[in-house]
Amino acid sequence: MKFRKIVTGISVTAVAALALVGCAPGGSGDGSASADQTLTIGALADITDWDPAQAHVGHALQPYQAPYDTLILREPDGKLSPMLATKWSYDDSLTKLTVDLRDDVTFSDGAKFDADAVVANFTHFQKENGRQAAQLVNLDKAVATDEDTVEVTLKQPDPAFTYFLSQAAGLMGSPKALDGDAIGSDPVGTGPYVMDKKASVAGSQYVFTKRKGYWNPDLQKFGGVTFKILIDVTARTNALVSGQVNATLLDARSASQADGAGFTLTKSQVDWGGLLLLDREGKLAPALGDVRVRQAINYALDRKALVKSLQVGYGTATAQPFGPASGAYDKSLDDAYPYDPAKAKKLLAEAGYADGFTLTVPGIASFEAIYAAVGQQLSEVGITLKADPVPDQEIVNKIAGGSFPAAYFQLFQGEAWVAINQIISTNALYNSFDSMTPELQELIDEVQAAPTAKEGDAAAKKINELVVDQAWFAPLYRLDQLYYTDKTVTVVAQTQMAVPSIYNYAPAGAK
CATH class of the missing domain: 3.40.190.10 (Periplasmic binding protein-like II)
Structure with missing residues (x-):
C-alpha cells in the first residue's frame, strides 16, 4: 500500500x-x-x-x-x-x-x-x-x-x-x-x-x-x-x-x-468527525467489502445522542462528509441514515454477519471517549470495535498507509475539490485502499474540467450523494469551533x- x-x-x-x-x-x-x-x-x-x-x-x-x-x-x-x-x-x-x-x-x-x-x-x-x-x-x-x-x-x-x-x-x-x-x-x-x-x-x-x-x-x-x-x-x-x-x-x-x-463566543463549523470506512474491498476486514455492512454501521449510530454526549451539544449530526460551504452539500443527506438499529441488524444478517464481526481501528488517547461511545452503539447490533494503540505522531501515517480497515478522524470540510482530493480521489491521503468506480471517476473528472463553479458544484453534489449511498464513511457530526474573545x-x-x-x-x- x-x-x-x-x-x-x-x-x-x-x-x-x-x-x-x-x-x-x-x-x-x-x-x-x-x-x-x-x-x-x-x-x-x-x-x-x-x-x-x-x-x-x-x-x-x-x-x-x-x-x-x-x-x-x-x-x-x-x-x-x-x-x-x-x-x-x-x-x-x-x-x-x-x-x-x-x-x-x-x-x-x-x-x-x-x-x-x-x-x-x-x-x-x-x-x-x-x-x-x-x-x-x-x-x-x-x-x-x-x-x-x-x-x-x-x-x-x-x-x-x-x-x-x-x-x-x-x-x-x-x-x-x-x-x-x-x-x-x-x-x-x-x-x-x-x-x-x-x-x-x-x-x-x-x-x-x-x-x-x-x-x-x-x-x-x-x-x-x-x-x-x-x-x-x-x-x-x-x-x-x-x-x-x-x-x-x-x-x-x-x-x-x-x-x-x-x-464572547463566536461559533463556526470547520471539521467533521466520523469513521472512515477505508477498506471498501474487504482486504483487511472482509465485512467492509459489502456495502450493506457499511450501511449497517451508519444505521447503528445515534448521531444526535453522540453530539449531546461527546460535544455537549456543540455540533450538528450529519451523515455526509461535505460541509455546507463546500458547494457539494445537500441538506437532505444530513439524515441519510436515521438511527435504526433494527435495520442495521437486518442488513448485517443479509450480508452474512448475523453474528456480527470485529472491526479493528487505530486507537489514540484523544479519541478514547469517542471510540467508547461509538463502540457501545455498534455493539448493540453485534459489531465489536477493537482499538489497537497507535502513538499520536503515527496516527496519520497509519490511517493513510492502509494499516487499518477503518478509523475515526476529524477532517477539514473544505472546498469541494479540496475535499475530493483529501478523502475520495485515488490521490487522496484518506483513500488509502484506492477505492474507485468508473461512475465516481467520471464525476471527479467533471468537477476538475468544469468551466464554471456552478457546473463543478453540480458534479460534486453527485459525488457526495454517491459516497453517502455507498457508505464510504460513517460521519457522526460537524463540530462547532468555539472561539472566545x-x-x-x-x-x-x-x-x-x-x-x-x-x-x-x-x-x-x-x-
Whole structure:
C-alpha cells in the first residue's frame, strides 16, 4: 500500500489537541481598546519554521498572515478578493492563469514586490516540499511576462488553484531572504506586521509590531499582534480567563468556564468527525467489502445522542462528509441514515454477519471517549470495535498507509475539490485502499474540467450523494469551533477555518 503526501486539508485542530504546553504571562484584558493596542492571541501550535514554504492550513496559517500577504485575499465568507494580485483570469483550457499584480508594494527588507518575486516564491515553495506542497502540485511553470504580470501554466485544470493562492501557496516572501536559512526564524514578507525578534521566544510567544509604510493600512487594525503558544486547551482557557490573551479557541468541555466569565463566543463549523470506512474491498476486514455492512454501521449510530454526549451539544449530526460551504452539500443527506438499529441488524444478517464481526481501528488517547461511545452503539447490533494503540505522531501515517480497515478522524470540510482530493480521489491521503468506480471517476473528472463553479458544484453534489449511498464513511457530526474573545476586541468567523484570519479582528468600538 503506497503512502501519499498529499496533505492539503488535514484537520490540524484535531492533531494540535494531542500535545501539551504551559501558558506564558502577558497580554491585555483590562477593557481598554484602541488602534494602538496589541492583539494577543492564544495559538494552538508552535511555528517551528517561518519560511512561507513551510506554512500549513487553518489555525496554523493564521500566524503567517502577520508578516506575509497572500496573492489573493480570502474574505470571511470565503469569497476570493484582490490582495497582492489585483485580478486574475483563466484561458478556455483552464490551464493558463494570468495574474496581474500591485506595483506599489515592497518587502520589509526593502526589496520590491513584482512578478519575478512571485515566480521566485512559486519555485521556492515547490523546491522546499513543505507541509502544503500539494497546493502547487499542478503548477507546471510560472513566467513573469512583464514587471507586474505572471502567466501560470498548469499541468491539468485545478479548480482549487486560486483558492490555494489565498492559502500557504500564496504567501509571498522576499526573494533575497528565500535563499538563506534566516527566514526560518525571521520572516520577511510584505505583510502588515514585522517580528520583534528581541521580544519573541521560540515555543513561547511571537511578537509582531505594526510595519511602517505598509501598502494597506486599513488592515493594520492593531499596534501589534502577539501569538502565545498554548497547545493545551486548559492552558488556553486559563490564559483567557486571567487576561493573558484576548482571544483563543476552546473546546466543548472548556466552554462553560469561558461562558461563566462573560467572554464572547463566536461559533463556526470547520471539521467533521466520523469513521472512515477505508477498506471498501474487504482486504483487511472482509465485512467492509459489502456495502450493506457499511450501511449497517451508519444505521447503528445515534448521531444526535453522540453530539449531546461527546460535544455537549456543540455540533450538528450529519451523515455526509461535505460541509455546507463546500458547494457539494445537500441538506437532505444530513439524515441519510436515521438511527435504526433494527435495520442495521437486518442488513448485517443479509450480508452474512448475523453474528456480527470485529472491526479493528487505530486507537489514540484523544479519541478514547469517542471510540467508547461509538463502540457501545455498534455493539448493540453485534459489531465489536477493537482499538489497537497507535502513538499520536503515527496516527496519520497509519490511517493513510492502509494499516487499518477503518478509523475515526476529524477532517477539514473544505472546498469541494479540496475535499475530493483529501478523502475520495485515488490521490487522496484518506483513500488509502484506492477505492474507485468508473461512475465516481467520471464525476471527479467533471468537477476538475468544469468551466464554471456552478457546473463543478453540480458534479460534486453527485459525488457526495454517491459516497453517502455507498457508505464510504460513517460521519457522526460537524463540530462547532468555539472561539472566545474578551471585551477589548471583536471578531468575525472565517469560513472553513477554525480560527479567524488576523484581518477579521478589530478593537472593540472601532468602525
